[in-house]
Amino acid sequence: MKQSLQLRLSQHLALTPQLQQSIRLLQLSSLELGQELEQMLQENPLLERGSEEDAVTPNYTGTDSQTVDTEVGAPAETPESPDSAETDFSSVESERWDKVSSGNASSDDDNEYLFQEPDAPTLREHLLEQLRMMPLSEHDQALAALLVDAINEDGYLDQPLEELAEMLPAELEIDLLELQTALKLVQHLDPLGVGARNLAECLELQLLAQPEDTPQRDMGLLIVRNHLPLLATRDYARLKKNLRCDDETLRAAQLLITRLDPRPGSAFTRIEADHYVQPEVVVKKVKGMWLASLNGEAVPKLRINRMYADILTRNRDSSSQYLSTQMQEAKWFIKNIQQRFATILRVSQAIVDRQRNFFEHGDVAMRPMVLREIADELGLHESTISRVTTRKYMLTPSGVYELKYFFGSHVATESGGACSATAIRALIKQFVAAEEPRKPLSDNQIADILGQQGIVVARRTIAKYRESLQIPAANQRKTI
Known part of the structure; x- marks a missing residue:
């Protein structure tokens, strides 16, 4: 084979660090973006939070035929005033943007008192506190505490008493009858039904705690003790035959049972904070048109540190190479943040324009839509639309929806x-x-x-x- 040299020209997209950062920021949720922002503020001395009184956010007020360029809001690159790169989008001179104040709260963490709710007691702590208030011997307290430790978060006793008895040291000489007595004690604690070994026993404990003259209490006890599977499958014909009762009696007993709590310990289950979301976009109807705007609370307020910027302006020698690098990274980060929210706003407005009937009439008026429709309209790639619509939320008059909800x-x-x-x-x-x-x-x-x-x-x-x-x-x- 004869060897030869050939010259070829080709183009390809280079994933620069700035582009990689832009893609990563775009796919982050608002919680993850906050974590990324805190890390960047700690690592880069030239990046700091902007003042609230100077911060403004864009408000899209365009018509169907109007679109927003992805570069709208990019920070100005002026060497004379490096600190002008703030995420305020104030460089946009268009009728489609309205400046709105984001609030008068002080950004000084030292002067702001944040109220923190005390941690609610767990089910175990709640039960042990009740036991400590009872006039019990040390032996009985220990047995009751042993059973409390075996109760799961729903309030049920998972392990059989026989297994618990075998786990105890033989020298304590604790028999099964003592554990059964201790269990009766635990089952009289609050909340009602705690310490039950199955659903039927849980419901039975709650019915027994009600006054004896409660209507259909005895019928309810009979159902949960012997016929709970028939009630679960709603086999009312067999229930009436077995109980020898009419429709009215069975209906009253069923209503009494359905008002009971099948998971008495659920009230003590702590809800994690990350179950809450912060919408990036707010949709409102203005002069007969549905318009999307950014949520000012979700947009970070960032700027270049003026003191370090002045030092960098006065010193242009090699000793300031570190500050120059940090300055460039800070500007990239601010620009990519602005790019992220500008893209989210563009996609959100395109969704609102196509799903106008949904905002007027609800879910029944939702039209079918795929990612490609929005991608073709905005001149973006489908993967970009997918990143924008995942874990980004929109606040509407009818509730909060993930942007992905509008595609199907x-x-x-x-x-x-x-x-x-x-x-x-x-x-x-x-x-x-x-x-x-x-x-x-x-x-x-x-x-x-x-x-x-x-x-x-x-x-x-x-x-x-x-x-x-x-x-x-x-x-x-x-x-x-």
Whole structure:
């Protein structure tokens, strides 16, 4: 084979550190962005938080035909005043942007008192505190505390008493009867039903604690002791036959049981703070138009530290190389933050424009939409739209929604159109809410009703959507 030299010209996209950072910031949630911001503030001395009174956020007020360039709001690169790179978007001179104040709260952490709620007691702490208030011997206190330690977060005793007895040292000579006595003591503690070994016993303990003249209390006890599986499957015909009662009596007993708490320990389960989200976008109706704007609370206020910037301006020798590098990284970070929120705003407004009927009429008016539609409209890649819509939230008059919520599959209609899966779920909820309780709609019946409206959906699809809405099957929804 003869060797030869050839010259070829080609173009390729180089993932510079700045571009990598921009992509990473775009896919972060608001909580993760806050963590990234705190880390950057600690590592880069030239980056600091901006003053609240100078901070403004963009408010998109364009029409359907107007779009916002992704570079809108980029910081000015002026060597004479390096500290001008603030995330205030104030460089945008357009009628589509309105400056709004983000609040008058002081940014001085030393002068701000943050109220911190005290930690609520756990179920174990709550039970042990009650035991300490009782006039019990040290021996009985120890046995009761042993049982409390074996109770799970729902309030149930997982381990059988026989296993607990075998775990105790033989020299203590504690028999099963003593543990049963201690368990009776624990089961009389608050909350009612705690220490039960199964659901039937939990409900029974709560019924026994009610006054004896409570209507249908005895019937309720009879059901939870002997016929709870029949009640769970709503087999009312067999229940009435076994209990020898009429519909009115069974209905009253069922209502009494359903008011009980099947998880008495759940009230002491602590909710983690990361279950809460902060919406990046707020949607409001202004002069008959639905408009998206950034949430000022979610946009970081950043700027270049003036003192270090002045030092860098006066000293241009090699000794200031470190500050020069940190200055460039700070400007990149500020610009990428602005780029992130500008892109989120563009995508959000495009979603609002396409889903206007949803904001007017709710889920039933949701139109089918895929990522490619927004990507083609804004001239972005589908992967970018996917990053923007994941774990980013929109505050609307009807609630908070993840941007991904507005995208979904579609089902064909007889007229040749399409209906979104979200709209079908909303219709299913409406049908179930309006159904006759004694004759709930089956999946086949719901599919037939949708078919009469021109929406062709298979029964198994109805079952899948119903389960995603956590709606029980027809036999589970049946009432007396």
